[in-house]
Amino acid sequence: MTKTETPLLTLDNIVTKVNVGTPNEVMILRHLNLSIYDGDFITVLGSNGAGKSTLFNTISGELPVNGGSIRLKDQDITTMTVEKRTAFLARVFQDPKMGTAPRMTVAENLLLASQRGQRRTLRLRRLKQQLPHFKALTATMNNGLAERLNTATENLSGGQRQALSFLMATEQHPDLLLLDEHTAALDPKTSAELMHQTNQRVTQENLTCLMITHHLDDALKYGNRLIVLDQGQIKYDVRGAEKTELTKEKLLSFFDTIE
Amino acid sequence: MSMIVSSIGQGLLWAILGIALFLTFRILDFPDMTVEGTFPLGAATAVTAIANGMNPYLETLLAFVTGAAAGLITGLLYTKGKIPILLAGILVMTACLSVNLHIMGSANVSLLGKQTIFSSHFLTTLPKYFDSVFVGLVVILIVTILLILFLQTNLGQAFIVTGDNRIMARSIGINTDNMTMMGLMVSNGLIGMGGALIAQNNGYADVNMGIGIIVIALASIIIGEVVFGELTLNQRLVAVTLGSILYRFVLLIVLQLGFSTNDLNLLSAIILAVCLMLPQLSKKLHLNQVLKKGVAKYDED
Numbered sequence: 386m387t388k389t390e391t392p393l394l395t396l397d398n399i400v401t402k403v404n405v406g407t408p409n410e411v412m413i414l415r416h417l418n419l420s421i422y423d424g425d426f427i428t429v430l431g432s433n434g435a436g437k438s439t440l441f442n443t444i445s446g447e448l449p450v451n452g453g454s455i456r457l458k459d460q461d462i463t464t465m466t467v468e469k470r471t472a473f474l475a476r477v478f479q480d481p482k483m484g485t486a487p488r489m490t491v492a493e494n495l496l497l498a499s500q501r502g503q504r505r506t507l508r509l510r511r512l513k514q515q516l517p518h519f520k521a522l523t524a525t526m527n528n529g530l531a532e533r534l535n536t537a538t539e540n541l542s543g544g545q546r547q548a549l550s551f552l553m554a555t556e557q558h559p560d561l562l563l564l565d566e567h568t569a570a571l572d573p574k575t576s577a578e579l580m581h582q583t584n585q586r587v588t589q590e591n592l593t594c595l596m597i598t599h600h601l602d603d604a605l606k607y608g609n610r611l612i613v614l615d616q617g618q619i620k621y622d623v624r625g626a627e628k629t630e631l632t633k634e635k636l637l638s639f640f641d642t643i644e
Numbered sequence: 645m646s647m648i649v650s651s652i653g654q655g656l657l658w659a660i661l662g663i664a665l666f667l668t669f670r671i672l673d674f675p676d677m678t679v680e681g682t683f684p685l686g687a688a689t690a691v692t693a694i695a696n697g698m699n700p701y702l703e704t705l706l707a708f709v710t711g712a713a714a715g716l717i718t719g720l721l722y723t724k725g726k727i728p729i730l731l732a733g734i735l736v737m738t739a740c741l742s743v744n745l746h747i748m749g750s751a752n753v754s755l756l757g758k759q760t761i762f763s764s765h766f767l768t769t770l771p772k773y774f775d776s777v778f779v780g781l782v783v784i785l786i787v788t789i790l791l792i793l794f795l796q797t798n799l800g801q802a803f804i805v806t807g808d809n810r811i812m813a814r815s816i817g818i819n820t821d822n823m824t825m826m827g828l829m830v831s832n833g834l835i836g837m838g839g840a841l842i843a844q845n846n847g848y849a850d851v852n853m854g855i856g857i858i859v860i861a862l863a864s865i866i867i868g869e870v871v872f873g874e875l876t877l878n879q880r881l882v883a884v885t886l887g888s889i890l891y892r893f894v895l896l897i898v899l900q901l902g903f904s905t906n907d908l909n910l911l912s913a914i915i916l917a918v919c920l921m922l923p924q925l926s927k928k929l930h931l932n933q934v935l936k937k938g939v940a941k942y943d944e945d
Contacts, residue, residue, distance in 0.1 A: 445815075467814050467815075468814060468817045468818065468819050469817075471814075471815060471816055471817030472817060475815075476815050478811075478815075482809075483809070483811050483812060484812055484815070485809065485812060486804075486805045486808035486809040486812055486813075487808060487809065488808050489804065489805060489808055493801065496801065497801055497802070497805055497816060497818075498816050500798060500816070500817075501816045501817050502816075502817040503817065505798045505799045505801070505802040505818065506797070506798055506799055507794070507797045507798075507799050508797060508798055509793075509796055509797055509798075510796055510797060510798050510800075510801055553816070
Protein backbone atom coordinates (compact mmCIF):
# COMPACT_ATOMS: atom_id res chain seq x y z
CA MET A 386 0.00 0.00 0.00
CA THR A 387 1.09 3.53 -0.61
CA LYS A 388 0.24 4.80 2.87
CA THR A 389 3.83 5.71 3.75
CA GLU A 390 4.40 8.15 0.88
CA THR A 391 3.35 11.80 1.19
CA PRO A 392 -0.10 12.32 -0.34
CA LEU A 393 -0.31 14.67 -3.33
CA LEU A 394 -3.25 16.47 -1.75
CA THR A 395 -4.45 16.22 1.81
CA LEU A 396 -7.79 17.52 3.06
CA ASP A 397 -7.58 17.64 6.83
CA ASN A 398 -10.73 18.05 8.92
CA ILE A 399 -12.34 20.33 6.31
CA VAL A 400 -15.47 22.31 7.19
CA THR A 401 -17.17 24.23 4.41
CA LYS A 402 -20.33 26.26 4.97
CA VAL A 403 -22.49 28.22 2.56
CA ASN A 404 -24.56 31.37 3.23
CA VAL A 405 -22.37 32.10 6.25
CA GLY A 406 -23.87 34.74 8.56
CA THR A 407 -27.41 34.38 7.17
CA PRO A 408 -30.36 32.39 8.53
CA ASN A 409 -29.76 29.97 5.62
CA GLU A 410 -26.30 29.00 6.80
CA VAL A 411 -25.66 25.32 6.07
CA MET A 412 -22.62 23.19 6.83
CA ILE A 413 -21.96 21.15 3.68
CA LEU A 414 -18.60 19.50 4.35
CA ARG A 415 -18.50 18.20 7.94
CA HIS A 416 -14.94 17.58 9.11
CA LEU A 417 -14.00 15.77 5.93
CA ASN A 418 -10.67 13.97 5.61
CA LEU A 419 -9.23 12.79 2.31
CA SER A 420 -5.72 11.95 1.11
CA ILE A 421 -5.16 11.81 -2.62
CA TYR A 422 -2.01 10.01 -3.79
CA ASP A 423 -0.05 10.51 -6.97
CA GLY A 424 -1.62 8.48 -9.77
CA ASP A 425 -4.97 7.98 -8.03
CA PHE A 426 -7.97 7.85 -10.37
CA ILE A 427 -10.82 8.26 -7.91
CA THR A 428 -14.49 7.97 -8.83
CA VAL A 429 -16.72 9.98 -6.52
CA LEU A 430 -20.28 8.84 -5.78
CA GLY A 431 -22.95 10.39 -3.61
CA SER A 432 -26.58 11.48 -3.72
CA ASN A 433 -27.66 15.04 -4.49
CA GLY A 434 -26.65 17.38 -1.69
CA ALA A 435 -24.00 14.99 -0.35
CA GLY A 436 -21.34 17.65 -0.98
CA LYS A 437 -19.62 16.39 -4.14
CA SER A 438 -19.62 19.72 -5.93
CA THR A 439 -18.75 21.55 -2.72
CA LEU A 440 -15.78 19.22 -2.33
CA PHE A 441 -14.58 20.21 -5.81
CA ASN A 442 -15.21 23.90 -5.18
CA THR A 443 -13.24 23.63 -1.96
CA ILE A 444 -10.29 21.92 -3.64
CA SER A 445 -10.30 24.46 -6.50
CA GLY A 446 -10.58 27.41 -4.11
CA GLU A 447 -13.95 28.71 -5.35
CA LEU A 448 -15.33 28.25 -1.83
CA PRO A 449 -13.31 29.33 1.23
CA VAL A 450 -13.06 26.74 4.01
CA ASN A 451 -14.46 27.49 7.46
CA GLY A 452 -12.17 25.04 9.21
CA GLY A 453 -9.40 22.56 8.59
CA SER A 454 -6.53 22.73 6.12
CA ILE A 455 -5.59 21.73 2.58
CA ARG A 456 -2.03 20.68 1.76
CA LEU A 457 -0.41 20.14 -1.61
CA LYS A 458 2.43 17.75 -0.71
CA ASP A 459 4.08 19.75 2.10
CA GLN A 460 2.71 23.17 1.17
CA ASP A 461 -0.32 24.64 2.94
CA ILE A 462 -2.68 25.95 0.22
CA THR A 463 -5.78 26.50 2.38
CA THR A 464 -6.03 30.20 1.51
CA MET A 465 -4.45 30.13 -1.97
CA THR A 466 -6.56 31.92 -4.65
CA VAL A 467 -8.39 30.13 -7.47
CA GLU A 468 -6.03 31.61 -10.07
CA LYS A 469 -2.89 30.45 -8.26
CA ARG A 470 -4.22 26.92 -7.80
CA THR A 471 -4.66 26.53 -11.55
CA ALA A 472 -0.87 26.12 -11.76
CA PHE A 473 -1.34 22.53 -10.53
CA LEU A 474 -5.07 21.97 -10.90
CA ALA A 475 -7.41 21.67 -13.88
CA ARG A 476 -11.13 21.19 -13.98
CA VAL A 477 -13.83 20.12 -16.45
CA PHE A 478 -17.35 21.33 -15.65
CA GLN A 479 -20.61 19.49 -16.21
CA ASP A 480 -21.98 22.23 -18.48
CA PRO A 481 -20.16 22.22 -21.86
CA LYS A 482 -20.73 25.99 -22.05
CA MET A 483 -18.70 26.65 -18.91
CA GLY A 484 -15.37 25.20 -19.99
CA THR A 485 -14.82 27.03 -23.27
CA ALA A 486 -14.91 30.63 -24.50
CA PRO A 487 -17.84 30.71 -26.98
CA ARG A 488 -16.71 33.50 -29.32
CA MET A 489 -13.11 32.34 -29.55
CA THR A 490 -11.99 29.59 -31.89
CA VAL A 491 -11.01 26.04 -30.90
CA ALA A 492 -7.33 26.87 -31.50
CA GLU A 493 -7.55 30.10 -29.47
CA ASN A 494 -9.12 28.19 -26.58
CA LEU A 495 -6.36 25.58 -26.68
CA LEU A 496 -3.71 28.29 -26.78
CA LEU A 497 -5.19 30.01 -23.75
CA ALA A 498 -5.30 26.73 -21.86
CA SER A 499 -1.70 25.90 -22.80
CA GLN A 500 -0.65 28.76 -20.52
CA ARG A 501 -2.64 27.55 -17.54
CA GLY A 502 -1.43 29.19 -14.36
CA GLN A 503 1.27 31.22 -16.12
CA ARG A 504 1.71 35.00 -16.15
CA ARG A 505 0.14 36.55 -19.27
CA THR A 506 2.60 38.96 -20.87
CA LEU A 507 2.73 41.30 -23.84
CA ARG A 508 4.43 38.62 -25.93
CA LEU A 509 2.67 37.86 -29.23
CA ARG A 510 0.54 34.73 -28.98
CA ARG A 511 2.05 32.92 -32.03
CA LEU A 512 -1.08 30.93 -32.81
CA LYS A 513 -0.07 29.79 -36.32
CA GLN A 514 3.11 28.07 -35.12
CA GLN A 515 1.10 25.93 -32.74
CA LEU A 516 -1.63 24.84 -35.17
CA PRO A 517 0.08 21.54 -36.17
CA HIS A 518 0.39 20.62 -32.50
CA PHE A 519 -3.28 21.49 -31.85
CA LYS A 520 -4.31 19.53 -34.94
CA ALA A 521 -2.56 16.39 -33.68
CA LEU A 522 -3.95 16.88 -30.19
CA THR A 523 -7.58 17.30 -31.30
CA ALA A 524 -7.27 14.40 -33.76
CA THR A 525 -6.91 12.03 -30.78
CA MET A 526 -10.55 12.68 -29.89
CA ASN A 527 -11.82 11.23 -33.21
CA ASN A 528 -14.86 13.50 -33.29
CA GLY A 529 -14.16 15.98 -36.05
CA LEU A 530 -12.68 18.58 -33.71
CA ALA A 531 -9.41 18.60 -35.67
CA GLU A 532 -11.23 19.92 -38.77
CA ARG A 533 -12.78 22.77 -36.83
CA LEU A 534 -9.74 24.45 -35.26
CA ASN A 535 -10.76 27.85 -36.63
CA THR A 536 -14.43 27.55 -35.67
CA ALA A 537 -15.84 29.57 -32.78
CA THR A 538 -16.64 27.08 -30.01
CA GLU A 539 -20.25 28.28 -29.80
CA ASN A 540 -20.77 26.59 -33.18
CA LEU A 541 -19.55 23.19 -31.99
CA SER A 542 -21.78 20.35 -30.82
CA GLY A 543 -22.03 19.74 -27.07
CA GLY A 544 -19.88 16.63 -27.38
CA GLN A 545 -17.14 18.44 -29.31
CA ARG A 546 -17.22 21.31 -26.84
CA GLN A 547 -16.87 18.99 -23.88
CA ALA A 548 -14.08 17.03 -25.60
CA LEU A 549 -12.33 20.37 -26.12
CA SER A 550 -12.79 21.27 -22.45
CA PHE A 551 -11.26 17.92 -21.54
CA LEU A 552 -8.26 18.47 -23.83
CA MET A 553 -7.79 21.98 -22.46
CA ALA A 554 -7.78 20.61 -18.92
CA THR A 555 -5.32 17.78 -19.60
CA GLU A 556 -3.00 19.33 -22.21
CA GLN A 557 -0.59 20.73 -19.62
CA HIS A 558 -0.54 17.55 -17.54
CA PRO A 559 -1.97 19.07 -14.33
CA ASP A 560 -0.95 17.53 -10.99
CA LEU A 561 -4.63 17.12 -10.18
CA LEU A 562 -7.61 16.85 -12.54
CA LEU A 563 -11.19 17.41 -11.37
CA LEU A 564 -13.97 16.01 -13.57
CA ASP A 565 -17.37 17.22 -12.42
CA GLU A 566 -19.87 14.88 -14.14
CA HIS A 567 -18.25 15.95 -17.38
CA THR A 568 -20.23 13.49 -19.54
CA ALA A 569 -23.63 14.00 -17.88
CA ALA A 570 -24.95 16.59 -20.36
CA LEU A 571 -24.18 14.46 -23.43
CA ASP A 572 -26.23 11.83 -25.26
CA PRO A 573 -25.46 8.20 -24.30
CA LYS A 574 -23.24 7.44 -27.30
CA THR A 575 -21.20 10.67 -27.10
CA SER A 576 -21.02 10.29 -23.35
CA ALA A 577 -19.60 6.77 -23.64
CA GLU A 578 -17.03 7.91 -26.21
CA LEU A 579 -15.80 10.78 -24.05
CA MET A 580 -15.66 8.47 -21.04
CA HIS A 581 -13.54 6.03 -23.04
CA GLN A 582 -11.19 8.84 -24.16
CA THR A 583 -11.02 10.11 -20.59
CA ASN A 584 -9.98 6.74 -19.24
CA GLN A 585 -7.40 6.30 -21.97
CA ARG A 586 -5.80 9.68 -21.43
CA VAL A 587 -5.88 9.57 -17.63
CA THR A 588 -4.27 6.12 -17.49
CA GLN A 589 -1.77 6.70 -20.31
CA GLU A 590 -0.57 10.02 -18.93
CA ASN A 591 -0.80 8.70 -15.38
CA LEU A 592 -2.89 11.70 -14.29
CA THR A 593 -4.17 12.05 -10.75
CA CYS A 594 -7.89 12.52 -11.11
CA LEU A 595 -11.13 12.85 -9.18
CA MET A 596 -14.27 12.13 -11.19
CA ILE A 597 -17.81 12.78 -9.95
CA THR A 598 -20.37 10.50 -11.58
CA HIS A 599 -23.92 9.31 -11.02
CA HIS A 600 -23.38 6.16 -13.09
CA LEU A 601 -22.57 3.28 -10.79
CA ASP A 602 -21.30 1.28 -13.77
CA ASP A 603 -18.80 4.00 -14.71
CA ALA A 604 -17.74 4.39 -11.09
CA LEU A 605 -17.02 0.66 -10.88
CA LYS A 606 -15.49 0.29 -14.33
CA TYR A 607 -13.03 3.19 -14.21
CA GLY A 608 -10.34 4.25 -11.78
CA ASN A 609 -8.35 2.52 -9.06
CA ARG A 610 -10.25 3.98 -6.12
CA LEU A 611 -13.87 4.75 -5.30
CA ILE A 612 -15.24 7.02 -2.61
CA VAL A 613 -18.81 7.67 -1.50
CA LEU A 614 -19.77 11.01 -0.03
CA ASP A 615 -22.72 11.33 2.32
CA GLN A 616 -23.75 14.29 4.46
CA GLY A 617 -20.42 16.02 3.97
CA GLN A 618 -18.22 13.10 4.93
CA ILE A 619 -16.51 10.25 3.13
CA LYS A 620 -18.42 7.15 4.16
CA TYR A 621 -16.78 4.62 1.87
CA ASP A 622 -13.29 4.46 0.43
CA VAL A 623 -12.02 1.43 -1.48
CA ARG A 624 -8.97 0.99 -3.67
CA GLY A 625 -7.01 -1.52 -5.73
CA ALA A 626 -8.09 -5.15 -5.60
CA GLU A 627 -10.88 -4.35 -3.17
CA LYS A 628 -12.36 -1.97 -5.72
CA THR A 629 -11.97 -4.44 -8.57
CA GLU A 630 -13.98 -7.00 -6.61
CA LEU A 631 -16.70 -4.50 -5.73
CA THR A 632 -20.04 -5.21 -7.43
CA LYS A 633 -23.05 -3.07 -8.15
CA GLU A 634 -25.14 -5.12 -5.70
CA LYS A 635 -22.68 -4.56 -2.86
CA LEU A 636 -22.57 -0.86 -3.64
CA LEU A 637 -26.37 -0.59 -3.74
CA SER A 638 -26.74 -2.38 -0.43
CA PHE A 639 -24.20 0.02 1.03
CA PHE A 640 -26.26 2.95 -0.22
CA ASP A 641 -29.28 1.47 1.56
CA THR A 642 -27.40 1.50 4.87
CA ILE A 643 -26.60 5.21 4.71
CA GLU A 644 -30.11 6.34 3.85
CA MET B 645 -18.26 69.79 -49.75
CA SER B 646 -16.77 71.43 -46.65
CA MET B 647 -19.65 69.96 -44.64
CA ILE B 648 -18.67 66.48 -45.78
CA VAL B 649 -15.02 67.06 -44.90
CA SER B 650 -16.09 68.41 -41.52
CA SER B 651 -18.25 65.31 -40.94
CA ILE B 652 -15.35 63.01 -41.78
CA GLY B 653 -13.09 64.94 -39.41
CA GLN B 654 -15.64 64.80 -36.60
CA GLY B 655 -16.28 61.12 -37.34
CA LEU B 656 -12.58 60.32 -37.05
CA LEU B 657 -12.12 62.28 -33.81
CA TRP B 658 -15.22 60.76 -32.20
CA ALA B 659 -14.25 57.28 -33.41
CA ILE B 660 -11.70 57.19 -30.56
CA LEU B 661 -14.67 57.11 -28.18
CA GLY B 662 -16.31 54.31 -30.13
CA ILE B 663 -13.14 52.22 -30.03
CA ALA B 664 -12.66 52.92 -26.33
CA LEU B 665 -16.22 51.85 -25.58
CA PHE B 666 -15.77 48.76 -27.77
CA LEU B 667 -13.23 47.48 -25.22
CA THR B 668 -15.78 47.48 -22.41
CA PHE B 669 -19.14 47.20 -24.16
CA ARG B 670 -18.20 44.51 -26.68
CA ILE B 671 -15.08 42.75 -25.37
CA LEU B 672 -15.67 42.83 -21.61
CA ASP B 673 -19.41 42.70 -22.34
CA PHE B 674 -20.79 45.31 -19.95
CA PRO B 675 -21.95 48.94 -20.26
CA ASP B 676 -19.53 51.39 -18.63
CA MET B 677 -21.24 54.68 -17.76
CA THR B 678 -18.00 56.20 -16.44
CA VAL B 679 -17.30 57.51 -19.93
CA GLU B 680 -19.83 60.33 -19.56
CA GLY B 681 -17.64 61.62 -16.74
CA THR B 682 -14.20 60.83 -18.15
CA PHE B 683 -14.90 62.57 -21.46
CA PRO B 684 -15.33 66.02 -19.86
CA LEU B 685 -12.60 65.07 -17.36
CA GLY B 686 -10.14 64.68 -20.23
CA ALA B 687 -11.36 67.95 -21.74
CA ALA B 688 -11.07 69.75 -18.39
CA THR B 689 -7.57 68.38 -17.86
CA ALA B 690 -6.58 69.53 -21.34
CA VAL B 691 -7.90 73.08 -21.24
CA THR B 692 -6.55 73.71 -17.76
CA ALA B 693 -3.12 72.37 -18.66
CA ILE B 694 -3.10 74.44 -21.86
CA ALA B 695 -4.20 77.57 -19.99
CA ASN B 696 -1.19 76.99 -17.74
CA GLY B 697 1.13 76.86 -20.73
CA MET B 698 1.65 73.10 -20.96
CA ASN B 699 2.70 71.48 -24.23
CA PRO B 700 -0.51 70.40 -26.02
CA TYR B 701 0.87 66.92 -26.85
CA LEU B 702 1.92 66.26 -23.27
CA GLU B 703 -1.42 67.56 -22.07
CA THR B 704 -3.31 65.12 -24.34
CA LEU B 705 -1.29 62.34 -22.73
CA LEU B 706 -2.15 63.75 -19.31
CA ALA B 707 -5.85 63.54 -20.23
CA PHE B 708 -5.31 59.83 -20.90
CA VAL B 709 -3.84 59.42 -17.42
CA THR B 710 -6.70 61.22 -15.61
CA GLY B 711 -9.26 59.23 -17.63
CA ALA B 712 -7.48 55.98 -16.77
CA ALA B 713 -7.46 56.95 -13.08
CA ALA B 714 -11.25 57.41 -13.15
CA GLY B 715 -11.55 54.05 -14.92
CA LEU B 716 -9.45 52.44 -12.20
CA ILE B 717 -11.82 53.78 -9.53
CA THR B 718 -14.83 52.30 -11.36
CA GLY B 719 -12.89 49.04 -11.65
CA LEU B 720 -12.09 48.95 -7.95
CA LEU B 721 -15.70 49.71 -6.98
CA TYR B 722 -16.86 46.89 -9.26
CA THR B 723 -14.28 44.16 -8.59
CA LYS B 724 -13.31 44.81 -4.97
CA GLY B 725 -16.34 46.73 -3.71
CA LYS B 726 -18.76 44.35 -5.49
CA ILE B 727 -20.91 47.28 -6.69
CA PRO B 728 -22.82 46.40 -9.91
CA ILE B 729 -20.92 47.78 -12.91
CA LEU B 730 -23.74 50.06 -14.08
CA LEU B 731 -23.98 51.71 -10.66
CA ALA B 732 -20.20 51.88 -10.20
CA GLY B 733 -19.96 53.76 -13.50
CA ILE B 734 -22.76 56.15 -12.59
CA LEU B 735 -21.12 56.89 -9.21
CA VAL B 736 -17.76 57.79 -10.77
CA MET B 737 -19.47 59.72 -13.57
CA THR B 738 -21.40 61.81 -11.02
CA ALA B 739 -18.28 62.40 -8.92
CA CYS B 740 -16.46 63.56 -12.06
CA LEU B 741 -18.92 66.44 -12.46
CA SER B 742 -17.61 68.05 -9.24
CA VAL B 743 -14.01 67.12 -9.99
CA ASN B 744 -14.25 68.72 -13.43
CA LEU B 745 -15.57 71.99 -11.97
CA HIS B 746 -12.63 72.03 -9.55
CA ILE B 747 -10.14 71.40 -12.35
CA MET B 748 -11.57 74.07 -14.67
CA GLY B 749 -12.55 76.59 -11.99
CA SER B 750 -15.73 77.48 -13.94
CA ALA B 751 -18.44 75.77 -15.97
CA ASN B 752 -16.69 76.42 -19.26
CA VAL B 753 -13.27 77.55 -20.40
CA SER B 754 -12.36 78.92 -23.82
CA LEU B 755 -9.11 78.14 -25.57
CA LEU B 756 -9.22 81.27 -27.70
CA GLY B 757 -5.71 82.40 -28.61
CA LYS B 758 -4.10 79.47 -26.78
CA GLN B 759 -1.58 77.07 -28.28
CA THR B 760 -3.32 73.73 -29.07
CA ILE B 761 -2.50 70.72 -31.24
CA PHE B 762 -4.59 72.32 -33.97
CA SER B 763 -2.60 75.57 -33.96
CA SER B 764 0.63 73.89 -35.08
CA HIS B 765 2.15 75.45 -38.19
CA PHE B 766 1.52 72.46 -40.46
CA LEU B 767 -2.17 72.06 -39.54
CA THR B 768 -2.96 75.76 -40.02
CA THR B 769 -1.72 75.57 -43.62
CA LEU B 770 -4.29 72.86 -44.43
CA PRO B 771 -7.67 73.84 -45.97
CA LYS B 772 -10.56 74.33 -43.57
CA TYR B 773 -11.64 71.20 -41.58
CA PHE B 774 -8.75 69.15 -42.99
CA ASP B 775 -6.88 69.69 -39.72
CA SER B 776 -9.38 67.55 -37.79
CA VAL B 777 -9.31 64.92 -40.55
CA PHE B 778 -5.51 64.77 -40.32
CA VAL B 779 -5.32 64.64 -36.51
CA GLY B 780 -8.24 62.20 -36.30
CA LEU B 781 -6.70 59.91 -38.91
CA VAL B 782 -3.27 59.86 -37.27
CA VAL B 783 -4.66 59.22 -33.78
CA ILE B 784 -7.17 56.57 -34.90
CA LEU B 785 -4.48 54.76 -36.92
CA ILE B 786 -2.10 54.67 -33.97
CA VAL B 787 -4.82 53.59 -31.51
CA THR B 788 -6.24 50.91 -33.84
CA ILE B 789 -2.85 49.42 -34.72
CA LEU B 790 -1.72 49.35 -31.09
CA LEU B 791 -4.98 47.70 -30.02
CA ILE B 792 -4.85 45.09 -32.79
CA LEU B 793 -1.29 44.23 -31.75
CA PHE B 794 -2.26 44.16 -28.08
CA LEU B 795 -5.20 41.81 -28.67
CA GLN B 796 -2.83 39.37 -30.40
CA THR B 797 -0.58 39.11 -27.34
CA ASN B 798 -1.02 36.58 -24.55
CA LEU B 799 -2.21 39.37 -22.26
CA GLY B 800 -4.67 40.58 -24.91
CA GLN B 801 -6.06 37.06 -25.32
CA ALA B 802 -6.49 36.80 -21.55
CA PHE B 803 -8.37 40.13 -21.70
CA ILE B 804 -10.70 38.85 -24.45
CA VAL B 805 -11.47 35.56 -22.70
CA THR B 806 -12.33 37.44 -19.50
CA GLY B 807 -15.25 39.05 -21.31
CA ASP B 808 -16.14 35.86 -23.17
CA ASN B 809 -16.26 33.36 -20.28
CA ARG B 810 -15.26 34.61 -16.85
CA ILE B 811 -15.54 31.21 -15.14
CA MET B 812 -13.37 29.50 -17.74
CA ALA B 813 -10.87 32.39 -17.61
CA ARG B 814 -10.50 31.95 -13.86
CA SER B 815 -10.22 28.18 -14.22
CA ILE B 816 -7.13 28.58 -16.41
CA GLY B 817 -5.49 30.97 -14.00
CA ILE B 818 -6.42 34.39 -15.37
CA ASN B 819 -7.02 37.08 -12.76
CA THR B 820 -10.29 38.38 -14.19
CA ASP B 821 -10.47 41.28 -11.71
CA ASN B 822 -7.16 42.63 -12.98
CA MET B 823 -8.23 42.17 -16.61
CA THR B 824 -11.47 44.06 -15.94
CA MET B 825 -9.62 46.94 -14.27
CA MET B 826 -7.07 47.06 -17.08
CA GLY B 827 -9.89 47.25 -19.66
CA LEU B 828 -11.67 50.02 -17.76
CA MET B 829 -8.42 51.99 -17.42
CA VAL B 830 -7.44 51.77 -21.09
CA SER B 831 -11.00 52.46 -22.23
CA ASN B 832 -11.46 55.51 -20.01
CA GLY B 833 -7.94 56.69 -20.75
CA LEU B 834 -8.79 56.73 -24.46
CA ILE B 835 -12.09 58.51 -23.71
CA GLY B 836 -10.19 61.15 -21.71
CA MET B 837 -7.77 61.58 -24.61
CA GLY B 838 -10.73 61.88 -26.99
CA GLY B 839 -12.20 64.55 -24.72
CA ALA B 840 -8.92 66.46 -24.80
CA LEU B 841 -8.72 66.33 -28.62
CA ILE B 842 -12.35 67.31 -29.14
CA ALA B 843 -12.10 70.20 -26.64
CA GLN B 844 -9.06 71.50 -28.54
CA ASN B 845 -10.88 71.07 -31.83
CA ASN B 846 -13.96 72.90 -30.52
CA GLY B 847 -11.82 75.58 -28.88
CA TYR B 848 -13.50 75.22 -25.48
CA ALA B 849 -14.44 72.79 -22.72
CA ASP B 850 -17.78 72.67 -20.94
CA VAL B 851 -18.68 70.65 -17.83
CA ASN B 852 -21.81 69.39 -19.58
CA MET B 853 -20.08 68.20 -22.73
CA GLY B 854 -20.22 64.57 -21.54
CA ILE B 855 -23.99 64.29 -21.66
CA GLY B 856 -25.11 61.76 -24.24
CA ILE B 857 -21.65 60.77 -25.43
CA ILE B 858 -22.20 57.12 -24.50
CA VAL B 859 -25.01 57.06 -27.08
CA ILE B 860 -22.76 58.61 -29.72
CA ALA B 861 -19.98 56.12 -28.99
CA LEU B 862 -22.42 53.20 -29.02
CA ALA B 863 -23.93 54.47 -32.27
CA SER B 864 -20.57 54.18 -34.05
CA ILE B 865 -20.17 50.59 -32.79
CA ILE B 866 -23.72 49.53 -33.68
CA ILE B 867 -23.82 51.28 -37.07
CA GLY B 868 -20.51 49.62 -37.94
CA GLU B 869 -21.94 46.23 -37.00
CA VAL B 870 -25.27 46.71 -38.79
CA VAL B 871 -23.65 47.95 -42.00
CA PHE B 872 -20.70 45.56 -42.23
CA GLY B 873 -22.17 42.41 -40.63
CA GLU B 874 -20.00 39.39 -39.74
CA LEU B 875 -16.36 40.44 -39.31
CA THR B 876 -13.23 39.32 -37.49
CA LEU B 877 -12.26 41.15 -34.32
CA ASN B 878 -9.64 43.28 -36.11
CA GLN B 879 -12.08 44.20 -38.86
CA ARG B 880 -14.67 45.11 -36.25
CA LEU B 881 -12.28 47.67 -34.74
CA VAL B 882 -11.96 49.32 -38.17
CA ALA B 883 -15.74 49.11 -38.66
CA VAL B 884 -16.19 51.25 -35.52
CA THR B 885 -14.32 54.12 -37.17
CA LEU B 886 -16.32 53.76 -40.38
CA GLY B 887 -19.52 53.58 -38.30
CA SER B 888 -18.54 56.78 -36.54
CA ILE B 889 -18.09 58.58 -39.89
CA LEU B 890 -21.41 57.17 -41.19
CA TYR B 891 -23.11 58.40 -38.05
CA ARG B 892 -21.83 61.94 -38.76
CA PHE B 893 -23.22 61.69 -42.29
CA VAL B 894 -26.62 60.66 -40.94
CA LEU B 895 -26.54 63.67 -38.58
CA LEU B 896 -25.54 65.91 -41.49
CA ILE B 897 -28.52 64.70 -43.53
CA VAL B 898 -30.88 65.14 -40.61
CA LEU B 899 -29.65 68.69 -40.00
CA GLN B 900 -30.01 69.46 -43.71
CA LEU B 901 -33.65 68.35 -43.39
CA GLY B 902 -34.16 71.33 -41.09
CA PHE B 903 -33.82 69.94 -37.56
CA SER B 904 -32.05 72.23 -35.10
CA THR B 905 -28.87 71.33 -33.21
CA ASN B 906 -31.01 71.29 -30.03
CA ASP B 907 -32.53 68.07 -31.34
CA LEU B 908 -29.15 66.34 -31.72
CA ASN B 909 -29.34 64.22 -28.56
CA LEU B 910 -32.91 63.18 -29.34
CA LEU B 911 -31.93 62.27 -32.89
CA SER B 912 -28.83 60.37 -31.71
CA ALA B 913 -30.97 58.31 -29.36
CA ILE B 914 -33.51 57.57 -32.09
CA ILE B 915 -30.83 56.57 -34.60
CA LEU B 916 -29.23 54.23 -32.06
CA ALA B 917 -32.59 52.76 -31.01
CA VAL B 918 -33.51 52.04 -34.64
CA CYS B 919 -30.13 50.42 -35.32
CA LEU B 920 -30.43 48.27 -32.18
CA MET B 921 -33.94 47.16 -33.15
CA LEU B 922 -33.04 46.44 -36.76
CA PRO B 923 -32.40 42.68 -36.30
CA GLN B 924 -35.76 42.33 -34.49
CA LEU B 925 -37.61 44.50 -36.96
CA SER B 926 -36.32 42.61 -39.98
CA LYS B 927 -37.44 39.35 -38.34
CA LYS B 928 -40.90 40.67 -37.43
CA LEU B 929 -41.59 42.38 -40.71
CA HIS B 930 -39.98 39.59 -42.76
CA LEU B 931 -37.95 42.21 -44.58
CA ASN B 932 -35.73 39.58 -46.17
CA GLN B 933 -38.69 37.63 -47.53
CA VAL B 934 -40.44 40.75 -48.75
CA LEU B 935 -37.29 41.74 -50.61
CA LYS B 936 -36.84 38.24 -52.08
CA LYS B 937 -40.50 38.06 -53.07
CA GLY B 938 -40.23 41.39 -54.80
CA VAL B 939 -37.24 40.20 -56.78
CA ALA B 940 -38.88 36.84 -57.61
CA LYS B 941 -41.98 38.54 -58.97
CA TYR B 942 -39.79 40.76 -61.05
CA ASP B 943 -38.02 37.67 -62.42
CA GLU B 944 -41.27 36.02 -63.43
CA ASP B 945 -42.26 39.04 -65.43
